[in-house]
Amino acid sequence: MDNHDFDIWKERGYQEFLKRSSYDPQGRRAFVAKQRAEEIARTAEKKLDTLDNLLKRHHDDRTIIFTANNDFAYDISKEFVVPCITHQTETDERTEILERFRTGEYSMLVTSQVLDEGIDVPAANVGIILSGSASKRQYAQRLGRILRPTDDRQPARLYEIITDNTKEQYVSTRRRQGVSTSADG
Amino acid sequence: MLTADLARSRTRNGTVQPLFIDVGDPQYRETAAELIQIFEDHIGEPKGELEETIDQLTIADTDYKIVQGLAKLLKDECEFETVAAAEPQDIRQLLFQKSNKTYPIVRQPTLGEDTQKLEVYSTVADKLGISLEECYRGMYADLDDNKRLVQFGHRVSDGHEDSAKTSTTTQLTGDSEESYAEDAITVDWLLTRYNLALAQAVLYDATRMQIRVWDSFGTVFSYVKLFGLMHRIYPIDGAGNRIADTDAADGYEAILDGPASLFSKSRKYGIRMANFLPALPLCDRWEMEAEILGDEATGNTVAFDLDHTDDLSSHYSSQGDFDSDVERTLAQKWERANTDWELVREDDVLDLGAEVMIPDFAVEHPDGRRAILEVVGLWTPEYLDDRLTKIREADADNLLLAVSERLDCSSEDFEGMDDRVLWFKSGIHVYDVVELADEHATEMS
Numbered sequence: 031m032d033n034h035d036f037d038i039w040k041e042r043g044y045q046e047f048l049k050r051s052s053y054d055p056q057g058r059r060a061f062v063a064k065q066r067a068e069e070i071a072r073t074a075e076k077k078l079d080t081l082d083n084l085l086k087r088h089h090d091d092r093t094i095i096f097t098a099n100n101d102f103a104y105d106i107s108k109e110f111v112v113p114c115i116t117h118q119t120e121t122d123e124r125t126e127i128l129e130r131f132r133t134g135e136y137s138m139l140v141t142s143q144v145l146d147e148g149i150d151v152p153a154a155n156v157g158i159i160l161s162g163s164a165s166k167r168q169y170a171q172r173l174g175r176i177l178r179p180t181d182d183r184q185p186a187r188l189y190e191i192i193t194d195n196t197k198e199q200y201v202s203t204r205r206r207q208g209v210s211t212s213a214d215g
Numbered sequence: 216m217l218t219a220d221l222a223r224s225r226t227r228n229g230t231v232q233p234l235f236i237d238v239g240d241p242q243y244r245e246t247a248a249e250l251i252q253i254f255e256d257h258i259g260e261p262k263g264e265l266e267e268t269i270d271q272l273t274i275a276d277t278d279y280k281i282v283q284g285l286a287k288l289l290k291d292e293c294e295f296e297t298v299a300a301a302e303p304q305d306i307r308q309l310l311f312q313k314s315n316k317t318y319p320i321v322r323q324p325t326l327g328e329d330t331q332k333l334e335v336y337s338t339v340a341d342k343l344g345i346s347l348e349e350c351y352r353g354m355y356a357d358l359d360d361n362k363r364l365v366q367f368g369h370r371v372s373d374g375h376e377d378s379a380k381t382s383t384t385t386q387l388t389g390d391s392e393e394s395y396a397e398d399a400i401t402v403d404w405l406l407t408r409y410n411l412a413l414a415q416a417v418l419y420d421a422t423r424m425q426i427r428v429w430d431s432f433g434t435v436f437s438y439v440k441l442f443g444l445m446h447r448i449y450p451i452d453g454a455g456n457r458i459a460d461t462d463a464a465d466g467y468e469a470i471l472d473g474p475a476s477l478f479s480k481s482r483k484y485g486i487r488m489a490n491f492l493p494a495l496p497l498c499d500r501w502e503m504e505a506e507i508l509g510d511e512a513t514g515n516t517v518a519f520d521l522d523h524t525d526d527l528s529s530h531y532s533s534q535g536d537f538d539s540d541v542e543r544t545l546a547q548k549w550e551r552a553n554t555d556w557e558l559v560r561e562d563d564v565l566d567l568g569a570e571v572m573i574p575d576f577a578v579e580h581p582d583g584r585r586a587i588l589e590v591v592g593l594w595t596p597e598y599l600d601d602r603l604t605k606i607r608e609a610d611a612d613n614l615l616l617a618v619s620e621r622l623d624c625s626s627e628d629f630e631g632m633d634d635r636v637l638w639f640k641s642g643i644h645v646y647d648v649v650e651l652a653d654e655h656a657t658e659m660s
Contacts, residue, residue, distance in 0.1 A: 058279050062271050082322045089319035104355055109322070111314035111335050113307075118358060123304060136315055
């Protein structure tokens with residue numbers, strides 16, 4: 031049986047791959063493998079060590095850590111005992127956490143994508159992106175929200191931690207191209 | 216039931232057919248057995264781990280949509296609960312308050328002033344009087360993924376009390392937990408349920424259903440009423456032709472129509488028909504013809520036919536001993552009420568000429584007077600109009616209708632139109648029925 035009568039690199043090849051993975055057993059196996067690879071790239075243990083170093087450097091700052099998936103946000107929340115907001119967080123608790131962050135009662139926050147739209151995020155002077163999607167708009171919005179120095183002494187900083195030699199490298203490059211293009215134009 | 220995305224059917228020449236699976240096929244039996252095993256192994260474990268195991272499953276080359284469908288049916292038999300030694304939100308708040316004073320919390324200790332997370336967790340655990348592990352695991356125990364599988368079918372996880380399930384609730388959502396026959400979860404049970412669920416999924420888009428049954432009428436029509444389906448029932452002969460004489464009837468035909476005007480852009484009514492379907496295989500001989508909305512834009516429909524030769528089997532109870540919420544509540548209220556009138560269950564078929572009605576209750580007075588009460592839960596103006604006309608024509612003077620106001624289809628249109636209609640909002644009041652009975656009851660013959 032020929033399961034390779036489509037080319038994943040051609041136009042619509044990826045869509046064909048996704049379609050096939052729902053009913054073709056081999057396609058399904060490939061899909062599961064791809065999900066695992068992405069998961070590993072996103073949550074690489076190394077990233078936590080890098081984050082560890084950043085947090086040591088910035089523990090006196092006001093820091094927001096961004097992740098692209100909920101699981102990783104919760105992992106970080108547990109590992110570094112940092113308040114966490116995801117789309118699963120109840121409104122009451124989200125409001126409370128943001129308010130405490132605003133008043134300075136909390137100095138750190140980890141969140142998945144929910145802060146992107148419609149939520150008034152208190153100012154922070156350090157942003158750390160642990161993994162993300164290639165969306166240009168989302169990235170620019172995140173930057174805009176982070177780049178607010180809280181005092182005159184220090185500039186705001188944004189870090190992005192990516193895993194070398196994975197799809198993330200490509201995604202990150204493409205994303206930054208997007209941002210500089212829009213800044214020039 | 217299956218979610219719409221897990222439905223599997225094929226449409227050809229204006230007919231739609233679910234893609235049933237062969238219950239005897241070793242491949243599907245292996246898949247079903249493995250899935251059941253996975254659920255049993257995950258009793259007491261977090262929901263997220265169960266879902267991830269299913270998500271990464273590739274069994275016996277079975278189409279993943281079938282795997283997901285089977286898993287959905289098994290998940291319907293599960294109960295998940297937050298299991299934690301203290302309120303998770305309290306644990307979190309204490310942890311964050313404590314940690315904020317002790318940052319940085321580090322993985323690799325340095326020579327500077329830093330903290331290990333263990334210190335934070337143990338301080339909070341002591342404060343709450345719980346163990347370190349309970350504190351760590353309880354922190355996010357309320358997340359959906361972290362809820363524990365506490366019950367799967369009849370199997371309960373250790374240390375968890377079997378919660379007595381309330382049976383027979385009919386909600387207007389059509390999502391009702393009817394009285395299931397008590398079954399253990401086996402490979403046969405699962406594969407049989409799956410085929411039934413595929414047929415049910417086709418009915419989500421049903422606009423009209425016609426059924427014919429030649430036995431178990433009482434049970435079937437109890438389910439029609441339980442799911443609040445608008446119905447017209449006609450006596451038929453052995454060949455399925457309508458006949459005029461109820462006494463000579465071999466079976467009954469029922470038309471269940473879904474009013475597009477009332478429920479357009481909503482699957483609610485189709486879901487009721489889907490809920491009703493498992494009642495049919497309780498009969499030895501039955502037929503069903505449904506119209507399924509094929510294309511929402513054009514309103515084109517396709518045909519969906521099933522009968523007793525399709526080898527479906529039911530998990531519904533064949534004991535007709537259940538009531539809708541409205542009926543049960545009325546019966547309970549009646550017991551507490553102070554009236555000479557008595558509420559009794561009515562099983563008799565009421566002849567309306569070419570049609571029949573199956574009323575819910577009779578109200579009887581010790582002096583020999585009697586009235587019949589029919590509860591109409593779901594209706595359109597056309598349906599109600601039709602009912603009232605038929606009832607008037609049939610000279611059924613002692614028939615009372617209790618009609619729900621809850622649906623937003625202008626009860627004002629009918630206000631005062633018929634003095635035997637009792638409008639109710641959430642429940643029927645005993646004394647309203649008594650008042651109408653006093654007016655309209657007739658002597659028992």
